[in-house]
Amino acid sequence: MTTQAMMLAFLADVRLPVGTHTQSAGLEPALQAGMPVDAVTEYVVTRLATVIEVEAATAVVARFTELARGELDPVERAWAARTPSRALRDNSRQLGRGQARLVDVLWPSAGGERCGRYSRAVLIGIAAARSGLGSFETASLIGYDDLQSVTSALLKLEPTDPVQVAAVTRDLLPEVDAMAERVAGLTRPDDIPAHAAPQLELWAEQHSHATERLFHA
Template sequence: MSAELVALMLADARLPTGSHTQSAGLEAAVRDGLADDGRRLADVARYARDRLRTVVRVEAGAAVVARHLVLTGRDPLEVVVHWAARTPSPALREIAGRTGRGYLRLAERVWPAVLRHLPRDTETPRPVVLGVIGAVCGLDAAQVARLTAYDDAQSVVAASLKLLPVDPAAATGWLVDLHPDIEACATAVAGLTEPGDVPACGAPVVELLAERHAVERMRLFHG
């Protein structure tokens, strides 16, 4: 299977990993007033852009480093403690572990070589799993970083269609407009090789909203 096809598969929101249960924090942000009940829809794209510059850069960096560790014969789990130190919200770490488990279950069926590097059916953080899949399937560092960034942006955009009165064509336009930010994120981390190199780009408001959302009794998305 070509690396290009693998990248396309992983970027497909229909991939059975459970990602459809995630809004990349948009539900919590909307509950907190983002977009003002549909009167400021441009807030959605700004929110996705802010994530690409902060929490997503951390995840993309961790994914790139995990890939490099596999390719150099090291344990990709070395990066977990560094990623966790840069992801102080327990809720965000739990979400990453839950989605990572979904990717691991899929990898066991489709790319079983991944399990040579990671324990099966565990809550390994999603960026680490993506990095290992990338290493096993021949994706380069930029592809892994771009995939991580794109997946987050499209999660925000897709969730907006369920949470706000959004025209799907307009939402697609937002995603197109985010491409320079996705590329900037990928470029910033593609050269990383060591766990300590993972960026520390905090987003306290995103982390606070994630903590609030984790204890909401009425919610459409898990995260």
């Protein structure tokens, strides 16, 4: 296994202290709204083609910008403009704080600057640049993390056979690859795609006001 492959596995590890254990990738509000369990595969495919493609593209552009020692604020603004749900933006920036601490400790800036308060996608792009991940691997990391968040949450939200859930993860890996291929070559904030996912955004907004929930988002 190459160092880059091992680094990808390391950053995709759910045991990293970045707060992903609090996430269901929107699955909890989707199920609460009546989405059937047998629609989980379609749900993941929809996320990969919309909100996650935007996040993966943002991470890829942030990685390129960090390597070029450019300004990351335009990348953050481009991501925010393509993420109309305030709940999704707030949650991503909360996760970004955990990611920033990881980056500052494990891959500190040569100049001593600490990571700013960016979204999770931008911080993952910074981590990718400093740890040596390629652009395709960066996008794959975003997609795989989301897939794992959904399937891990499913085991806690519904009485489901873990082996069948593992099969869902395996079967959707080509979808992650396809998404990563679409965005791996992007370099500018304006390149980040804008995909609408109004139903997912509505569920996220409703969940942010829920008083009984297992996951933060």
